[in-house]
Amino acid sequence: MxxxxxxxxxxxxxxxxxxxxxxxxxxxxxxxxxxxARVYEGATQDERACRLSSGLDSSRP
Structure with missing residues (x-):
């Protein structure tokens, strides 16, 4: 198996x-x-919102 x-x-x-x-x-x-399984508190299903809330948004300076 x-x-x-x-x-x-x-x-x-x-x-x-x-x-x-x-x-x-x-x-x-x-x-x-x-x-x-990791729950991101306050995050929505919107990818950009998730990146912003976790500090991973690379499009910001």
Missing amino acids: VTPPPCFLTIAECDVLADESHAIAHQLQEHSNDVT
């Missing part, structure tokens, strides 16, 4: 699909997968 690679999930707190992301993480863990 092949061991799957580790899974890292980024979950925006204000994403309408956040509950589904948590469920996916739980299902993967139930099947013995190595899962890390």
Whole structure:
């Protein structure tokens, strides 16, 4: 049996699909997968908003 690679999930707190992301993480863990799920508080599903809230926006000076 092949061991799957580790899974890292980024979950925006204000994403309408956040509950589904948590469920996916739980299902993967139930099947013995190595899962890390990180919730970014205050972040939305909008990519630019997520980068701005985490300080990763490279378009800013």
